[in-house]
Amino acid sequence: MEGEQFGWGREEGGWRKGPWTAHEDKLLVEYVEQHGEGRWNSVAKITGLKRSGKSCRLRWVNYLRPDLKRGKITPQEESVILELHALWGNRWSTIARSLPGRTDNEIKNYWRTHFKKGKPSKNIERARARFLKQRREMQQISQLQSGGGQQQQQKLSQDEAADAASAVDSGHAEVAVAPLAATLPHDDDGLQIMQEMAPDMDDLLYCYPDMSAYSYSYEDIIGGSGGGTISAGGSTSEWSSEELDGGATWTWGSLWNLDDVVDNVDGASGACCWEPAGTPCCRISASLSTS
DNA sequence: AAAAAATTCAACCGCTTATTT
DNA sequence: AAAATAAGCGGTTGAATTTTT
Numbered sequence: 001m002e003g004e005q006f007g008w009g010r011e012e013g014g015w016r017k018g019p020w021t022a023h024e025d026k027l028l029v030e031y032v033e034q035h036g037e038g039r040w041n042s043v044a045k046i047t048g049l050k051r052s053g054k055s056c057r058l059r060w061v062n063y064l065r066p067d068l069k070r071g072k073i074t075p076q077e078e079s080v081i082l083e084l085h086a087l088w089g090n091r092w093s094t095i096a097r098s099l100p101g102r103t104d105n106e107i108k109n110y111w112r113t114h115f116k117k118g119k120p121s122k123n124i125e126r127a128r129a130r131f132l133k134q135r136r137e138m139q140q141i142s143q144l145q146s147g148g149g150q151q152q153q154q155k156l157s158q159d160e161a162a163d164a165a166s167a168v169d170s171g172h173a174e175v176a177v178a179p180l181a182a183t184l185p186h187d188d189d190g191l192q193i194m195q196e197m198a199p200d201m202d203d204l205l206y207c208y209p210d211m212s213a214y215s216y217s218y219e220d221i222i223g224g225s226g227g228g229t230i231s232a233g234g235s236t237s238e239w240s241s242e243e244l245d246g247g248a249t250w251t252w253g254s255l256w257n258l259d260d261v262v263d264n265v266d267g268a269s270g271a272c273c274w275e276p277a278g279t280p281c282c283r284i285s286a287s288l289s290t291s
Numbered sequence: 292a293a294a295a296a297a298t299t300c301a302a303c304c305g306c307t308t309a310t311t312t
Numbered sequence: 313a314a315a316a317t318a319a320g321c322g323g324t325t326g327a328a329t330t331t332t333t
Contacts (some may be wrong), residue, residue: 058302093321109300
């Protein structure tokens with residue numbers, strides 16, 4: 001008999017259930033090699049495997065298929081997921097069609113564990129905490145050395161952040177985003193946090209090393225849909241975000257790709273607006289550099 | 292060091308849609 | 313044309329693993 005594995009691998013109504021054993025996988029793979037995909041109910045008849053057709057199909061589609069991509073979702077794939085989820089909602093299989101080698105199940109799991117509203121990813125929260133802490137420390141240091149030749153970049157963005165803070169009261173925020181620097185904090189997925197967009201808003205702008213960027217926005221900012229543009233180096237990219245299943249208290253702000261923007265782009269800028277009356281709009285102006 | 296809490300993700304369920312008989 | 317069977321979809325579950333206390 002093949003490994004009567006512990007756990008919930010059980011028999012029920014004639015069908016085996018629970019985790020698949022290596023031997024079961026082998027039987028299924030051999031069946032597909034011989035008969036092709038489909039006709040899942042005959043797997044049991046032909047191979048003697050005690051699994052329902054439904055179970056066989058699932059195992060093949062989600063795990064055994066040779067064209068599956070294994071390993072972690074890449075930052076690029078993540079952007080696609082975010083982008084398409086904004087567009088299509090929970091149409092996982094539709095989204096999966098744009099991600100070769102990834103299954104709807106995998107994408108659904110990824111979304112739920114990383115972006116489910118009201119539950120932003122631990123990684124991002126950790127990175128945020130690290131970022132805020134570092135910023136606090138920086139402020140203390142620059143107070144101690146007040147007058148000293150502190151990094152211009154830092155000064156600049158602080159000044160502009162102050163501008164933004166006052167602008168936010170009138171419903172507008174304009175914030176400079178500091179150039180990408182090696183010292184910026186990053187989270188475990190390789191995200192780099194560039195700068196808070198607007199201090200009053202609980203909102204961060206994230207940027208990948210490859211210069212694709214998106215922002216996450218938190219509850220008190222938004223409850224609806226938004227959209228806007230960001231442009232740099234002569235190319236403009238539009239973005240929009242739908243409202244999540246009515247009355248969302250949390251959603252990501254949007255994303256934009258600067259994929260086609262290369263080399264020392266200065267003065268990238270964009271604007272976003274959120275629909276529900278009374279919610280603040282913010283204008284983003286970024287200064288990005290790839291070196 | 293151990294226990295508890297949190298996270299992950301493979302696999303399940305019920306329902307819908309498509310295909311076959 | 314209708315019933316039966318298969319495939320496909322999305323939400324949910326829970327054992328195993330990882331992280332935190």
